[in-house]
Amino acid sequence: MPTGLLILLYLVAALLPLGLAWAQGLTPRPLVDELASGAGILALTVILAEFLLLGRYRFVARRLGTDIVMRMHQLLARGAAILALVHPFLYTTRRAPAPDWDSHRQFFVTADFSALWPGIIAWLLLPALVLMAIGRSTLGFRYETWRMLHGLGAALIAGFAVLHALRAGRYSADPAMSIVWLALLGIALFALAYVYVLTPLVQLRRPWRVSAVTPVALKTWEVSLRPARNFPFRYHAGQFAWLNIGTNPFGLWENPFSISSAPSAGPELRFLIKELGDFTDTIGQIKPGCRAYLDGPHGHLSVTGHSAPGIALIAGGVGIAPMLATLRELHARNDPRPTALIYGNRTEEQIACRAELESIASEHGTRLTHVLSAPPKDWHGATGMVSPDLLRAHFSDPEHKRWLYVLCGPAPMLEAVEDALIELGIPSRNILSERFSYD
Structure with missing residues (x-):
């Protein structure tokens, strides 16, 4: 419609x-x-x-x-x-x-x-x-x-x-x-x-079971689920689901989390979850075999159906989850389009799935840029915030105006990045973002 x-x-x-x-x-x-x-x-x-x-x-x-x-x-x-x-x-x-x-x-x-x-x-x-x-x-x-x-x-x-x-x-x-x-x-x-x-x-008719809970960064975990029965779950990289682990689906304990796995990887689903209070504080205590339920997929933060000649992913903190799913899917499908990832965190220990990101960058040719606002003394990468100057340095060429830009992270970062991209001449229709906190 x-x-x-x-x-x-x-x-x-x-x-x-x-x-x-x-x-x-x-x-x-x-x-x-x-x-x-x-x-x-x-x-x-x-x-x-x-x-x-x-x-x-x-x-x-x-x-x-x-x-x-x-x-x-x-x-x-x-x-x-x-x-x-x-x-x-x-x-x-x-x-x-x-x-x-x-x-x-x-x-x-x-x-x-x-x-x-x-x-x-x-x-x-x-x-x-x-x-x-x-x-x-x-x-x-x-x-x-x-x-x-x-x-x-x-x-x-x-x-x-x-x-x-x-x-x-x-x-x-x-x-x-x-x-x-x-x-x-x-x-x-x-x-x-x-x-x-x-x-x-x-x-209730489509239960899942936790297959693994893996630490991937400071207070950040990747939870893997497998269907407890044989049923399909179709989604696009970049989407999210409402996840309920350890209780029945009628409880109030479900929360929205971005799917970090690639659809082409098979029936297993992965979610990147950071300890931010409430249910997430206990995520590291979940045992394999625990029953789970989910409502999804939801969201439109997907590059599926977009024919842009290049893809730029800009993430902050746990906002890397949908970007990780997108990179995994593009890499699995050998998508030839150039890609770039700018990933902002406060400290080096908060970089999630760092080794895998660097492996994808090497094998798929993704231009990877880490940005730390509180870097260690021996840090040689970008520092501060994801600023207009940093974006200008990466996306100022004329061909970048035709790229697709996918954003996920804290609301202030998204607002600043969107404004900076528009000032660079990027059409708003080429910018995808999802935010869930407002004034």
Whole structure:
């Protein structure tokens, strides 16, 4: 499905309730009151549509990119929170039970507590949910705890907000609007059930087992998995999967990790995982034979389908994982295109799979550049950050403008590298990146 059509369908869904409200032809109230109703209707629509922007639906993420879908999810949630917060304060019409002759609530806004209490709960929960998501790292929530609270909170907000609209809404009293709200709520809850119930049920039929856990750098491990049963798993180098090791697939312990193995290497999957807290701190304690489940593949950080005459890979830290998969695949397939890898770390001990990278560089002809921000005294390579000057030194020739650039690493590094590449004249369509942390 084309990207433009996906965006159009989302806009149509988001504006449908507003269009139905307008089509009712009710006598207009003061402009501010109409804005109040419009803000509430639009906020509720966006909230319900948010459930489809979870980053787990490949038919959406394949076109837009998982990171873009998640960014849309974050920004739209903040916008919906603002609309919902101002919604009750915009009304100027008198708040009192509407008399029988004012059946369309033209001169009165309901003050019936039975109609208001669901909206009050949703109104209080929504900003709390958004703020908790923005400040998750500051608040110190474990990822698994936050994920459970986020999903449960979103479902409660959706349910209470729809109940409030059906009981208190001037326009939502229309049968067609009521059907739309209930249908959208059903779709939203199904989307949540798809992630938390249906997908785990499918995973139960496709278990994996840990075949090896290998240290590849300081506090960095490569976990190898093999299917416990005979089933296919098709993916492209550069993609990622949600991985759950040691528990059942219905648990909240899954995390997204990039696949570091090459598809042509066979059924074994490898994941490069760095100890960063929560589940990852115990990754080195996992024993071979441990049961695992995964949901994937996801992501678009793949060179498959791109016919660029050269490929540049720029990674920071554990962002080397999808680059390693890409290099392994290109090397296995004897891809003749020139390749370059710029790999940034803080210390020399953090360079993952160093010997293999140097072997690929030698055998495949990849131009390999290590960059350290805290190098040892005897370091003779590049130092500092992956800077515009470093990129200019590597990719300033005219033919480099036609190359494909694949980026993965910390968000500040990605932003700086993207800006520098665009200044070098690299078209944005030739730059692939995925980021999962935002302001």
